[in-house]
Amino acid sequence: MGFAKEHRFLSEIGLGPRNPGCYVNGIWRGSGPVVASLNPADNQVIAEVVEASVEDYEEGMKACSDASQIWMQLPAPKRGDIVRQIGDALRAKLLHLGRLVSLEMGKILPEGIGEVQEIIDMCDFAVGLSRQLNGSIIPSERPNHLMMEVWNPLGIVGVITSFNFPCAVLGWNACIALVCGSCVVWKGAPTTPLITIAMTEIIAGVLENNNLPGAIFTSFCGGADIGQLIARDSRISLVSFTGSSKVGLMVQKTVNERFGKCLLELSGNSAIIVMDDADVQLAVRSVLFAAVGTAGQRCTTCRRLLLHESIYQSVLDQLVGVYKQVKIGDPLEKGTLLGPLHTAASKENFVHGIEVIKSQGGKILVGGSVIKSEGNFVQPTIVEISPDAPVVKEELFGPVLYVMKFQTLKEAIEINNSVPQGLSSSIFTHRPEIIFKWIGPLGSDCGIVNVNIPTNGAEIGGAFGGEKATGGGREAGSDSWKQYMRRSTCTINYGSELPLAQGINFG
The missing domain is CATH 3.40.309.10 (Aldehyde Dehydrogenase; Chain A, domain 2)
Known part of the structure; x- marks a missing residue:
C-alpha cells in the first residue's frame, strides 16, 4: 500500500503508510497500539502509526539517562552548533513539513509553514543563547571570598505537546533545553503522530551525523498513559505540559508529589x-x-x-x-x-x-x-x-x-x-x-x-505564557531558559581565615 498521489510528499520526510512511533536509543520501534492519523478535511486515513508501549518507554528512558551524562558535558556553544544544524535541516524541509502540519492538524498552509518557521527561528535564538547562559558575580560581605551563581543542566526535560501547535511548542522547549545541556523526551499529541515522527527524524539525523547518541532526543507517539509515565518519572527533572487546565492540574499534582519541576501552558480566554x-x-x-x-x-x-x-x-x-x-x-x-x-x-x-x-x-x-x-x-x-x-x-x-x-x-x-x-x-x-x-x-x-x-x-523573543488557570509557565524568549537549568550559589574562600556571614563568632 502506497500513499495517495497528493500525499506522496510524505515519503520525502521519512514517512511511510505504516510507521514505528518511538525513537528509542537511536532506533525506530513501536510495540504498542496501532493508530490511524486522519485528515480533518475529509476524515480519511493518511497513514498508520505504532504507538509506544510501557516497554518502549522504559528502554527509551534508560538510554536517555545514559546519554544525558554525555550531552551535559559537551560545552554549551558546541550544543548550540548541533541546534544550528537542526535549524538548517528544518530549512531544507520547510515546505514539506509545513504541508504536513496543514494536512494532519487542519490549519491553513501559510500557518502550517509559519509553524515550522517558528522552530527554525527558535533554533537561531537558541544558538545565540548557547554563548550567553551567564551567571552573576555577587559581592561577598566576607573578605577573601568570592560568591557567584553557576547554572547547570537539569538532566532530562519532558515535553508533552498539544495538537494545535504540534511541533512549534516542541521547538520552544527543545531548542532551549538542548542548549542548556538537558536531553529531551517528547510525547507529541496522540492525533498528530506523523508530525511527531517527521520532526524526530530530522533531529535524529543531525545527532547521527555528529556521532552523538540518538537517545539525547527520545520521542514517543502515544496517549495519556505515556503522559502519566512522564509525569511520574523521577528521572525527568522538568515536565513542560501544554494542554487543558484540567489535565495540566493533574500533571502538576503528579510532578509535585515527586518534587519535580513543572512548566504549564494551559487554557486561554x-x-x-x-x-x-x-x-x-x-x-x-x-x-x-x-x-x-x-x-x-x-x-x-x-x-x-x-x-x-x-x-x-x-x-x-x-x-x-x-x-x-x-x-x-x-x-x-x-x-x-x-x-x-x-x-x-x-x-x-x-x-x-x-x-x-x-x-x-x-x-x-x-x-x-x-x-x-x-x-x-x-x-x-x-x-x-x-x-x-x-x-x-x-x-x-x-x-x-x-x-x-x-x-x-x-x-x-x-x-x-x-x-x-x-x-x-x-x-x-x-x-x-x-x-x-x-x-x-x-x-x-x-x-x-x-x-x-x-x-x-x-x-519568540518574548517570554510566552500566562497567569491564573493558564498555569504560570513561560516558554521561548527573554530569560525563559532559566527554567531549564538549575542554579547553584557558590561561595569560594581563597583566604586562610574563616569569617562567618552576619558577623557571627563561633568558637
Missing part, C-alpha cells in the same frame, strides 16, 4: 478591547485573524470582544460583513482562511457549545452551524452575550467570538480580568494614559498584554 478612539479598520482586521485563525484553536485565540458603546454597532456591522466573506475549505488550497476543526469530537463540542450559548441568552449574529461535509468544518460564529453568562468563562475551542458592550475603561478591564484564564489580551486605543494603565498593575492580569495588535501571533 483572550479578550480584545476596542476603545472609542481606536482605529476601527485595524481593530476589525486584528479581530478576524485573532478569532478565525487556526479555526479558533489557538490558546491565544480572541474569544471575547469588548466594544465601547459609542462604536459598538459600527465595529459589529463591519465584522459581520467580513465574517460572511471568509473562505472556508481545504486548508491546503490557496486563499482558504478557515480550515476544519481538528477532530470529529471538536465538531461535536462546537454543536454542544452553541446549544449552551443559546440557553444562556446568547444571540447568534453570524454562523453557528456545522457545514455538511466529510470533514470537520464549522461556520465562523459571532455571538452577542452578557459578560456574566457562565459559558463566557469557559474556553470553547473553535471559531466562536463573544461580543459585549462596555462604557468605561475600568469596566472593560474588569471584564477582561473576570475569567479564570490569564493568557493574552489586547486593547485598541491611541491614548497614552489608557495604554499605560492597561500595561500597569491595575490593567490586564494576563501574561501577554498587547496594544493595537491581535491577541495571537506572539514573537
Whole structure:
C-alpha cells in the first residue's frame, strides 16, 4: 500500500503508510497500539502509526539517562552548533513539513509553514543563547571570598505537546533545553503522530551525523498513559505540559508529589478591547485573524470582544460583513482562511457549545452551524452575550467570538480580568494614559498584554505564557531558559581565615 498521489510528499520526510512511533536509543520501534492519523478535511486515513508501549518507554528512558551524562558535558556553544544544524535541516524541509502540519492538524498552509518557521527561528535564538547562559558575580560581605551563581543542566526535560501547535511548542522547549545541556523526551499529541515522527527524524539525523547518541532526543507517539509515565518519572527533572487546565492540574499534582519541576501552558480566554478612539479598520482586521485563525484553536485565540458603546454597532456591522466573506475549505488550497476543526469530537463540542450559548441568552449574529461535509468544518460564529453568562468563562475551542458592550475603561478591564484564564489580551486605543494603565498593575492580569495588535501571533523573543488557570509557565524568549537549568550559589574562600556571614563568632 502506497500513499495517495497528493500525499506522496510524505515519503520525502521519512514517512511511510505504516510507521514505528518511538525513537528509542537511536532506533525506530513501536510495540504498542496501532493508530490511524486522519485528515480533518475529509476524515480519511493518511497513514498508520505504532504507538509506544510501557516497554518502549522504559528502554527509551534508560538510554536517555545514559546519554544525558554525555550531552551535559559537551560545552554549551558546541550544543548550540548541533541546534544550528537542526535549524538548517528544518530549512531544507520547510515546505514539506509545513504541508504536513496543514494536512494532519487542519490549519491553513501559510500557518502550517509559519509553524515550522517558528522552530527554525527558535533554533537561531537558541544558538545565540548557547554563548550567553551567564551567571552573576555577587559581592561577598566576607573578605577573601568570592560568591557567584553557576547554572547547570537539569538532566532530562519532558515535553508533552498539544495538537494545535504540534511541533512549534516542541521547538520552544527543545531548542532551549538542548542548549542548556538537558536531553529531551517528547510525547507529541496522540492525533498528530506523523508530525511527531517527521520532526524526530530530522533531529535524529543531525545527532547521527555528529556521532552523538540518538537517545539525547527520545520521542514517543502515544496517549495519556505515556503522559502519566512522564509525569511520574523521577528521572525527568522538568515536565513542560501544554494542554487543558484540567489535565495540566493533574500533571502538576503528579510532578509535585515527586518534587519535580513543572512548566504549564494551559487554557486561554483572550479578550480584545476596542476603545472609542481606536482605529476601527485595524481593530476589525486584528479581530478576524485573532478569532478565525487556526479555526479558533489557538490558546491565544480572541474569544471575547469588548466594544465601547459609542462604536459598538459600527465595529459589529463591519465584522459581520467580513465574517460572511471568509473562505472556508481545504486548508491546503490557496486563499482558504478557515480550515476544519481538528477532530470529529471538536465538531461535536462546537454543536454542544452553541446549544449552551443559546440557553444562556446568547444571540447568534453570524454562523453557528456545522457545514455538511466529510470533514470537520464549522461556520465562523459571532455571538452577542452578557459578560456574566457562565459559558463566557469557559474556553470553547473553535471559531466562536463573544461580543459585549462596555462604557468605561475600568469596566472593560474588569471584564477582561473576570475569567479564570490569564493568557493574552489586547486593547485598541491611541491614548497614552489608557495604554499605560492597561500595561500597569491595575490593567490586564494576563501574561501577554498587547496594544493595537491581535491577541495571537506572539514573537519568540518574548517570554510566552500566562497567569491564573493558564498555569504560570513561560516558554521561548527573554530569560525563559532559566527554567531549564538549575542554579547553584557558590561561595569560594581563597583566604586562610574563616569569617562567618552576619558577623557571627563561633568558637
